[in-house]
Amino acid sequence: MNSRVDQLKAFDRLLTIMDELREQCPWDKKQTMETLRHLTIEETYELGDAILDNDLDEIKKELGDVLLHIVFYSKIGSETNDFDIADVCNTICDKLINRHPHIYGDVTVENEEDVKRNWENLKLKEGKASVLEGVPKSLPALVKANRIQDKVAGVGFDWEEPNQVWEKVEEELKELQEEIKIGDSNAIENEFGDVMFSMVNYARFLKINPENALERTNKKFSKRFQYLESRAKALNKNLKDMTLQEMDVFWEEAKQLPK
Template sequence: MDVRLKAFERLLNIMDDLREKCPWDRKQTLESLSLLTIEETYELVDAIQEGDMEELKGEIGDLMLHMVFYSKIASEKKAFDITDVLNAICDKLVHRHPHIYSDVVAEDEETVKKNWELLKLQEKGKKSILQGVPKSLPSMVKAYRIQEKVKQVGFEWEEIEEVWEKVEEELGELQVSVDDRESSERIADEFGDVIFALINYARYLKIDPEAALEKTNKKFIRRFKYIEDHATKPLADLSLDEMDELWDSAKKIEKNNN
């Protein structure tokens, strides 16, 4: 037997044992697992961003366990089993890659993505290309996916300069809203427009805005911890100028180490 199949069969058998014999595993439902799956997904992303391949292996395993767990619960409900799940994804992949499994020609990535979206609409009878964007996605990721979706039907700026002009336009509208002391709700709307435009600009620059922001978060934490570690008195007693001086020292150290 293929070692991959043997390993997968082992996981399925262990899942059967756990569901039958373990009080915790026996108690789990689709709903209770869903929150844990979200946590595991973020841990997978952390491992990728840290470049930790050993940790990544473990996180992939955790997510794979969850997929098997969901399938096991569904089989108990007589809804479907793991075989149905695997066959369904195989059928979907074959259908959405006609340039591989049929006579359709797609010589570049953009054509493949356009064909994928059109086939999705046909399969599920959807009336909007945006129906495929999950409602529960974090807002920044959702904005990126929305922009990627509409791009497939040509709703896209032609030049990156136009995208930046849109960012500047939205920034100007936000500033006017603040200067005119408009309602907090109106200012929030304008602020959201700025973020959406910046995410679009990041997309044109081939930058993942979520990953870029997380990198900045980590940089801020690293530098602030430097302030905490090198402060000669409690932070509350430091002036802003004193904290800025330590902050600049942290920046210089990072620059010298790079």
């Protein structure tokens, strides 16, 4: 691997290129934080895909794209004398030191859960009105549910055992079934949301990331369905004209494919 000197040299090279692009490239010169925002979100999702695929070469490339955006925002900030890349780095360094008193202070911790509780308590001491302030409003609902539960657990608002959480899941499922019998669509939606929220909570107790789990299933389903499509096409058949029983034959074949 590269030495620290080489790492710093590479980072300096990136900063220099960013300066040159901002001065000379018509597209780069026009960008603002607002125009970059949606691109940054897209790059983050692409990094997430590469991580789920365990494609290390692609992860390296996508990390570069995300890093470019961080440097880009910092360059824009420096042009208005609000902040530059050094301020960005020092801000996160200061935060990490302050939030890890068990490393840089005299606090003792026993495990990961102690660290998380200390982290959230320190945020409140820093002036946060709520532990939920750090959950972005624009997060997808599934991710947001996981982060909300993780945040409140950090201050002790949590179940004690996984079986308690599963009992809550079963309770919410029964309530959903009752509302389905009644037929009130608003009530059904509310109860369905409660089921999903409780399932996200259960995933956390199983130490499973629910977003990753669902995305893996999305990929698995897509792969199998595309196999079904290819088999049908090879036989000059249209899926719309096939029965479920016919499609199920190909679906079962798809389930035997290597994962």
